[in-house]
Amino acid sequence: MPQAATRFINPxxxxxxSSLELLSRGVVExxxxxxxxxxxxxxxxxFMEYRPYTPGDDLQRVDWKLYARxxxxxxxxxxxxxxxxxxxxxxxxxxxxxxxxxxxxRTYCFYLAASLAYLMIRQRDAVGLTLFDDSIxxxxxxxxxxxxxxxxxxxxxxxxxxxETAFEKPLHEIAERQHRRGFxxxxxxxxxxxxxxxxxxxxxxxxxxxxxxxxVLDPQEVAFEYADIVEFEDLETGERLLVEAERAGQLYRExxxxxxxxxxxxxxxxxxxxxxxxxxxPLDHALFNYLSSRARQRT
Amino acid sequence: xxxxTPLFLFGxxxxxxxxxxxxxxxxxxxxxxFSSLMLLKATPKELVKRRRLRDLLLLAVRAAMLLLxxxxxxxxxxxxxxxxxxxxRQEQSVAILVDLSYSMQVSxxxxxxRNALVDRIDAASDGDELSLIRFSDAARQLxxxxxxxxxxxxxxxxxxxxxxxxxxxxxxRLALDILQDARHDxxxxxxxxxxxxxxxxxxFENFDLGPEIDFIPVKITKDDLRNTYMEAFELSTRRxxxxxxLRLDARIESQGQDVHTEQVVDLNMEGxxxxxxxxxxxxxxxxxxxxxxxxxxxxQGSLSLGEDDLAADNRYYFTVHVTDRPSILAVDRxxxxxxxxxxxSAFALGEDAHFSFETGDLQRAxxxxxxxxxxxxxxxxxxxxxxxxxxxxxxGGSVILSFGDQTSPQAWSAALQKxxxxxxxxxxxxxxSQGSDAIIGQVEERHxxxxxxxxxGGILRPVFRRYLRVEPxxxxxxxxxxxxxxxxxxERRVGQGTVLVYTTSFSTQWTxxxxxxxxxxxLYQMALYAYSPSGAQHNYAVGAPVPxxxxxxxxxxxxxxxxxxxxxxxxxxxxxxxxxxxxPGHYAAARARETFFFxxxxxxxxxxxxxxxxxEAYAAIAARDDEVATVPEEAALLVRDEEKEQKLWRxxxxxxxxxxxxxxxxxxxxxxxxxxxxx
Numbered sequence: 001m002p003q004a005a006t007r008f009i010n011p012x013x014x015x016x017x018s019s020l021e022l023l024s025r026g027v028v029e030x031x032x033x034x035x036x037x038x039x040x041x042x043x044x045x046x047f048m049e050y051r052p053y054t055p056g057d058d059l060q061r062v063d064w065k066l067y068a069r070x071x072x073x074x075x076x077x078x079x080x081x082x083x084x085x086x087x088x089x090x091x092x093x094x095x096x097x098x099x100x101x102x103x104x105x106r107t108y109c110f111y112l113a114a115s116l117a118y119l120m121i122r123q124r125d126a127v128g129l130t131l132f133d134d135s136i137x138x139x140x141x142x143x144x145x146x147x148x149x150x151x152x153x154x155x156x157x158x159x160x161x162x163x164e165t166a167f168e169k170p171l172h173e174i175a176e177r178q179h180r181r182g183f184x185x186x187x188x189x190x191x192x193x194x195x196x197x198x199x200x201x202x203x204x205x206x207x208x209x210x211x212x213x214x215x216v217l218d219p220q221e222v223a224f225e226y227a228d229i230v231e232f233e234d235l236e237t238g239e240r241l242l243v244e245a246e247r248a249g250q251l252y253r254e255x256x257x258x259x260x261x262x263x264x265x266x267x268x269x270x271x272x273x274x275x276x277x278x279x280x281x282p283l284d285h286a287l288f289n290y291l292s293s294r295a296r297q298r299t
Numbered sequence: 300x301x302x303x304t305p306l307f308l309f310g311x312x313x314x315x316x317x318x319x320x321x322x323x324x325x326x327x328x329x330x331x332x333f334s335s336l337m338l339l340k341a342t343p344k345e346l347v348k349r350r351r352l353r354d355l356l357l358l359a360v361r362a363a364m365l366l367l368x369x370x371x372x373x374x375x376x377x378x379x380x381x382x383x384x385x386x387x388r389q390e391q392s393v394a395i396l397v398d399l400s401y402s403m404q405v406s407x408x409x410x411x412x413r414n415a416l417v418d419r420i421d422a423a424s425d426g427d428e429l430s431l432i433r434f435s436d437a438a439r440q441l442x443x444x445x446x447x448x449x450x451x452x453x454x455x456x457x458x459x460x461x462x463x464x465x466x467x468x469x470x471x472r473l474a475l476d477i478l479q480d481a482r483h484d485x486x487x488x489x490x491x492x493x494x495x496x497x498x499x500x501x502x503f504e505n506f507d508l509g510p511e512i513d514f515i516p517v518k519i520t521k522d523d524l525r526n527t528y529m530e531a532f533e534l535s536t537r538r539x540x541x542x543x544x545l546r547l548d549a550r551i552e553s554q555g556q557d558v559h560t561e562q563v564v565d566l567n568m569e570g571x572x573x574x575x576x577x578x579x580x581x582x583x584x585x586x587x588x589x590x591x592x593x594x595x596x597x598x599q600g601s602l603s604l605g606e607d608d609l610a611a612d613n614r615y616y617f618t619v620h621v622t623d624r625p626s627i628l629a630v631d632r633x634x635x636x637x638x639x640x641x642x643x644s645a646f647a648l649g650e651d652a653h654f655s656f657e658t659g660d661l662q663r664a665x666x667x668x669x670x671x672x673x674x675x676x677x678x679x680x681x682x683x684x685x686x687x688x689x690x691x692x693x694x695g696g697s698v699i700l701s702f703g704d705q706t707s708p709q710a711w712s713a714a715l716q717k718x719x720x721x722x723x724x725x726x727x728x729x730x731x732s733q734g735s736d737a738i739i740g741q742v743e744e745r746h747x748x749x750x751x752x753x754x755x756g757g758i759l760r761p762v763f764r765r766y767l768r769v770e771p772x773x774x775x776x777x778x779x780x781x782x783x784x785x786x787x788x789x790e791r792r793v794g795q796g797t798v799l800v801y802t803t804s805f806s807t808q809w810t811x812x813x814x815x816x817x818x819x820x821x822l823y824q825m826a827l828y829a830y831s832p833s834g835a836q837h838n839y840a841v842g843a844p845v846p847x848x849x850x851x852x853x854x855x856x857x858x859x860x861x862x863x864x865x866x867x868x869x870x871x872x873x874x875x876x877x878x879x880x881x882x883p884g885h886y887a888a889a890r891a892r893e894t895f896f897f898x899x900x901x902x903x904x905x906x907x908x909x910x911x912x913x914x915e916a917y918a919a920i921a922a923r924d925d926e927v928a929t930v931p932e933e934a935a936l937l938v939r940d941e942e943k944e945q946k947l948w949r950x951x952x953x954x955x956x957x958x959x960x961x962x963x964x965x966x967x968x969x970x971x972x973x974x975x976x977x978x
Contacts, residue, residue, distance in 0.1 A: 235333065244346055
């Protein structure tokens with residue numbers, strides 16, 4: 001990946017950009033520019049070709065500049081699926097506000113969601129959005145118009161911090177609402193009962209959706225490099241726990257590995273793609289995961 | 300407990316750093332918001348308590364390490380007087396040097412020095428051994444190194460400053476020699492002085508007091524001094540007919556306060572005020588007196604200045620000897636008398652002449668008894684002629700031999716042997732042997748004969764075409780040589796007189812020296828020396844030896860200005876030296892029918908009251924190359940010795956190392972917990 005593009009997508013750099021639209025455009029354009037120069041051209045989504053105009057084609061798709069040069073009418077045709085419906089499902093519970101560096105998990109998810117939405121709308125896919133904690137807080141049905149991107153980003157920017165995470169109710173509700181098959185991307189720290197998460201995912205799969213789970217975590221939630229005696233306070237419940245960090249860290253890491261292993265296993269059994277994202281990773285990691293997941297599931 | 304460098308104890312404040320760090324870290328980590336506690340498990344309270352205790356222990360160990368480190372740097376020691384059942388401080392061997400140079404005569408200064416000396420003796424413990432040394436430009440041990448403090452005290456009252464100059468090197472050397480035999484390992488040199496700057500000679504560059512000897516400078520000082528003295532003095536005589544004019548030139552220097560006030564200078568001759576001058580009020584003023592000698596013989600007088608803080612240099616004593624013109628007889632046996640012609644041109648100057656000059660034969664020498672006989676161009680000397688020359692020399696006259704084409708080397712060889720000069724074998728023509736004429740090679744520059752010509756390089760210009768080669772006898776002195784290495788001028792004391800051998804000609808026969816500008820000065824210096832080889836000098840500095848000539852075993856009685864009379868015996872070299880010139884003033888040396896007068900004055904270098912402070916003195920005398928030149932206080936030296944003895948810092952460092960091991964152990968246990976993979 002070219003260094004310039006990678007640097008631009010770095011989350012800590014993005015945190016300085018206040019406009020989500022600008023941010024998402026920058027991320028995606030940089031990402032695509034990187035793709036054009038990279039050996040991963042197979043993932044390109046905006047590849048186009050021309051075919052002669054036939055009656056019934058949308059006049060908006062006629063390349064008028066080409067017509068001016070050649071005196072012939074050609075229609076731009078995109079290689080990507082024009083009818084893909086992407087539904088972004090974002091966890092905005094209290095635990096998503098945790099950070100050990102510059103940006104919280106919630107912010108990181110917003111960046112990622114905005115970038116995915118921009119990417120999809122750029123290729124005329126329909127993108128929907130649902131924000132949830134223990135219930136659905138905001139839900140925007142999928143659209144593919146350019147103005148829809150603005151709607152999505154406005155909802156992201158105006159989202160309030162939520163309460164506790166609970167997958168059972170919101171996931172089932174979302175699955176019920178999505179009647180047409182599509183691509184569901186869940187962005188969450190998944191710090192809740194894994195059984196309810198698996199039930200929700202099963203519901204999506206039952207409805208014929210392709211599902212990609214982004215397990216978004218802060219680096220400290222993975223490494224747990226605290227020292228001395230620490231009293232941890234749960235961001236969602238306010239519960240406190242006094243631990244000797246070095247001793248507790250060892251146990252934490254073991255528990256986390258078991259937790260993640262189970263999630264991977266359950267997702268694999270359901271045919272759901274699972275990707276762990278740390279908030280210090282560049283966003284292009286996530287975009288890659290998304291595109292490769294889509295390509296895999298399309299085949 | 301005390302400390303050598305207590306300022307390091309301020310470093311103990313660094314102990315606040317780990318304490319602060321500990322509490323800040325603890326406060327910061329006390330409560331941490333976390334996303335979810337579902338993967339965490341509470342640590343049992345007992346374990347938390349144990350961890351807190353370990354952290355506190357680690358903090359305590361680290362704080363203690365910092366404290367001990369600053370403690371070690373402060374170099375702790377326990378004063379011996381505070382330790383029960385422990386003997387007093389280590390006994391010392393001390394050499395105490397007291398400056399008795401004449402700058403210490405400044406009012407009140409020597410009293411301070413004496414008090415300081417008494418204090419030193421009183422401060423010595425019974426076991427301390429002391430040695431007192433007095434010094435100026437020479438050093439003398441007053442008391443042997445011993446613990447008999449009564450003996451040391453007994454000599455103090457007899458001390459008073461003399462008239463010598465300051466020289467620190469000699470007494471310090473003596474002190475080192477004395478301390479070599481000291482009983483105690485703790486050795487100290489105490490130097491009580493005003494630290495005159497002129498006392499620090501260049502010899503200190505290679506001087507090393509040694510690391511085992513402590514040095515304590517005790518500066519005696521008095522502020523706002525004013526001193527006026529004579530920095531230079533010159534006395535010259537000029538003869539016009541039978542009258543002799545005396546001219547005295549001096550330079551008056553002032554330093555300190557009121558240097559711009561006018562100075563009155565009195566000239567005293569033969570005990571009476573002869574003249575008076577007022578010199579302008581500048582730091583350096585010349586003054587000139589002119590007097591006429593009313594008779595022949597010795598004149599003694601002095602120039603004196605008004606009172607100031609240092610009286611010793613306010614008077615300059617002088618002696619001048621006004622005599623009849625010395626007589627020179629030149630005997631030239633050359634066919635054209637060319638040597639006599641050149642000598643007459645040099646010496647026969649009419650009424651203004653310094654010498655009475657005539658030519659003739661050796662018989663006239665026997666009759667007229669001249670002061671100087673110059674023998675030129677003799678083929679050889681007969682036995683009778685040699686006897687005549689020896690007689691002239693033995694009664695105090697001088698004989699100067701020169702040679703020319705008439706000279707027969709072999710015949711002269713026997714004559715020269717009888718005169719004690721040596722032997723001659725041939726006349727040398729340097730151009731034949733070395734391809735060029737000879738020039739002057741080496742000269743005895745300090746010899747009076749070469750006073751006027753030795754400097755400046757002009758001496759290299761005359762060339763010598765021929766000369767008589769003389770192999771000198773062991774009793775003869777070679778005063779100058781040619782560049783071939785052969786003697787040009789030789790000297791031999793004979794009786795009370797001198798025989799000088801000039802191995803070439805006075806005329807242009809063998810050399811062009813007679814045409815050279817240095818010829819006349821050379822002839823006059825030689826004649827003046829030949830006339831009075833024993834004592835043209837009548838003015839000496841304090842401490843300088845005064846040579847007195849005479850027959851072997853002859854005695855001179857010398858009366859000093861304080862009335863004391865000293866006897867000097869002439870030794871086998873024909874000279875006796877009077878060395879008791881410790882007091883400035885007029886001296887009189889007498890033997891059977893002759894009295895010789897001379898004067899002694901203080902060295903004006905000591906009058907320059909520029910001193911060094913104790914730091915500078917310490918730096919010059921005791922500081923090592925790697926040491927900052929600061930004077931340790933005496934108490935500090937004692938304390939330092941105690942600290943050296945105890946070396947408590949070593950114990951502190953050992954404890955520090957133990958704590959370091961403990962800290963490492965505690966810290967590694969914590970690290971193992973925080974990084975289980977490392978374990």
